[in-house]
Amino acid sequence: MPGMWWTVGAVVVVGLLSAYLNWTAGRVRRLQDRAESAARALDAHLLRRAAAAAVLAEQRFGVELYAAARMALDAGPQERETAENDLTRQLRVVALDPADPVCEAVIAASRRLALARQVHTDLVRDARSARSRPLVRVLRMGRGREWPRYFDIDDPILVVPADVTTG
Template sequence: MPGMWWMVTAALIVALVAAYLIWTAGRVERLHIRAESAERALEAHLVRRAAAAAVLDEERYGVELHAAALIALDAAPQEREAAENDLTRQLRGADLDPRDPAVRTVVAASRRLTLARQVHTDLVRDALTARRRRLVRLLRMDRGYERPRYFDVDDPGLHLPGELAGS
């Protein structure tokens, strides 16, 4: 009988370790999938904001703003961050009329972009944290997934004159 308890205990330990490894591998997979989804959503919001900015009247808001919007729409992946930062600077520097429906569309797109960027940043941070865990590195649980990357841009949020920054 004493030998049987050892076998039951050993089997229980093996089952617990296996369950933990399966759970950890599943978590790493879920975090990477969510980070990839957040990246696609962020890209969609970037396109929406640039498209909305491209519709703004060139004569009223400046050729530079219109050009920055077109550049952001056509930017290659390695040039995307710089193009989006330039568009953000142009939007902030423009004297936007809050009564213009096109301006309200750009502001709304910018606010949604701010949220999408925050979600993306949080999920990339979580995926990178999971990748740094000793067990994940040792067993190479992340080998099937591309390393997530932060999208390093200025805060794209816009506030029209008369609005509070926190609203």
């Protein structure tokens, strides 16, 4: 009889360990998927902002803003952060009027971009944290997938002057 309890105990321990490892692998996979999804959403918001800035540059402002917007739209993965930072700097130089629909489109796109960037940063941090745990690394639970990468850009929120008529 005592040998049977050891067998039952061993089966329970193996079962619990298997359940934990399965849960951990699923969590790593889900966090990785969420980080990749956030990266795609961030990319879409970057493209929307650059397109809105290009329209604004064509209608209101000059060549420098248009060139920065085109560079952001056309940049490859290696140049993307630099191009987006240049676009942010160019947008901060121009005086944006929130009453103007074209300016409002750029302002709104910048706000949505800031939120998408924050979500992306949080999810990448969580995915990297999960993948860097010793058990996950030893068992190579993240194999076959690239490490999630941060997208390091300046804060894209634009400062818009307050409306003097409401003051």
